[in-house]
Amino acid sequence: MTTRDEGTAVARSAVAIEFDAVTKRYPVRGRTDPAPAVDSFAAVLPAGSLTVLLGSSGCGKTTLLRMVNRMVEPSSGRVLLDGHDVRDSDPVALRRSIGYVMQNAGLLPHRRVLDNIMLVPRLQGWDRAAAQDRAHELMDLLGLSGALASRYPHELSGGQAQRVGVARALAADPGVLLMDEPFGAVDPLVRRELQRELIRLQDELAKTIVFVTHDVDEALALGDEIIVLREGAQVAQRGTGSELLAAPADDFVARFLGVDDPHRALRLADVAGDRVVVDRSGRAVGRLEAAAVSA
Numbered sequence: 001m002t003t004r005d006e007g008t009a010v011a012r013s014a015v016a017i018e019f020d021a022v023t024k025r026y027p028v029r030g031r032t033d034p035a036p037a038v039d040s041f042a043a044v045l046p047a048g049s050l051t052v053l054l055g056s057s058g059c060g061k062t063t064l065l066r067m068v069n070r071m072v073e074p075s076s077g078r079v080l081l082d083g084h085d086v087r088d089s090d091p092v093a094l095r096r097s098i099g100y101v102m103q104n105a106g107l108l109p110h111r112r113v114l115d116n117i118m119l120v121p122r123l124q125g126w127d128r129a130a131a132q133d134r135a136h137e138l139m140d141l142l143g144l145s146g147a148l149a150s151r152y153p154h155e156l157s158g159g160q161a162q163r164v165g166v167a168r169a170l171a172a173d174p175g176v177l178l179m180d181e182p183f184g185a186v187d188p189l190v191r192r193e194l195q196r197e198l199i200r201l202q203d204e205l206a207k208t209i210v211f212v213t214h215d216v217d218e219a220l221a222l223g224d225e226i227i228v229l230r231e232g233a234q235v236a237q238r239g240t241g242s243e244l245l246a247a248p249a250d251d252f253v254a255r256f257l258g259v260d261d262p263h264r265a266l267r268l269a270d271v272a273g274d275r276v277v278v279d280r281s282g283r284a285v286g287r288l289e290a291a292a293v294s295a
């Protein structure tokens with residue numbers, strides 16, 4: 001048996017992700033040359049950054065995300081983690097070394113909360129006591145009461161289940177965290193609370209996070225950088241939330257962000273001394289980074 005430190009196969013530091021002209025063509029019945037779901041997507045996501053992939057349903061966000069942990073293999077192009085092609089890693093080991101959170105938490109229904117969180121460290125060979133300590137530590141970090149440890153997933157609220165999903169993804173201290181619409185199924189208040197938690201966590205942990213959403217407000221609230229995608233994962237624009245709001249590249253981006261929508265009418269405002277993005281009703285939908293504030 002290995003201890004926690006010996007068993008942590010992945011570097012604790014964050015990892016840069018590079019998409020090098022990745023294309024994915026899924027076979028489509030009756031079509032010999034289907035349009036690619038992802039068409040020659042290229043981007044470098046710096047280590048420790050939180051990048052949001054923002055786009056409408058079907059534009060290729062999930063496909064992009066799953067190419068990082070080899071749940072989907074590209075038809076051409078490469079994905080590199082700190083310069084290493086993911087194809088050179090064993091897919092199972094790779095998946096265990098990368099945190100993955102999806103919309104419905106994906107918890108194992110017949111395992112208690114603590115066992116769900118301990119799962120990946122145990123698979124990586126940590127001894128039981130070390131994995132248990134780590135699971136309790138993560139529950140604490142995610143604001144989950146210890147009383148929930150022995151519950152089964154169906155005995156949790158949606159928000160609690162998502163927190164457990166995040167705890168489980170972080171358990172083996174991965175350098176990369178992939179999040180696929182992780183807060184899409186919870187009510188708006190809990191969703192905002194989870195978003196705030198994620199910002200707090202990221203300040204503390206500095207993982208490289210790729211966060212998929214089609215929700216503009218969520219993207220503005222979370223992203224160090226936002227990549228707005230059209231069909232085929234074509235990059236419509238990439239930038240900080242304030243860069244996108246201040247200068248949308250074209251009508252598509254402006255419409256998507258709701259910049260020209262009189263019912264949304266996003267604008268900048270001072271709230272308690274902070275520069276924030278607010279909607280028409282004055283509700284804060286995002287934060288502004290220091291550079292934009294001083295501009």
Ligand SMILES: Nc1ncnc2c1ncn2[C@@H]1O[C@H](COP(=O)(O)OP(=O)(O)OP(=O)(O)O)[C@@H](O)[C@H]1O
Binds near residue numbers: 026
């Ligand atoms: N296994 C598959 N086989 C065939 N086509 C697929 C498969 N998975 C995805 N696609 C197609 O690829 C395109 C991109 O899908 P993808 O799930 O990546 O989009 P998305 O932006 O994540 O969408 P959503 O927001 O609805 O989850 C879609 O047209 C989808 O129908």
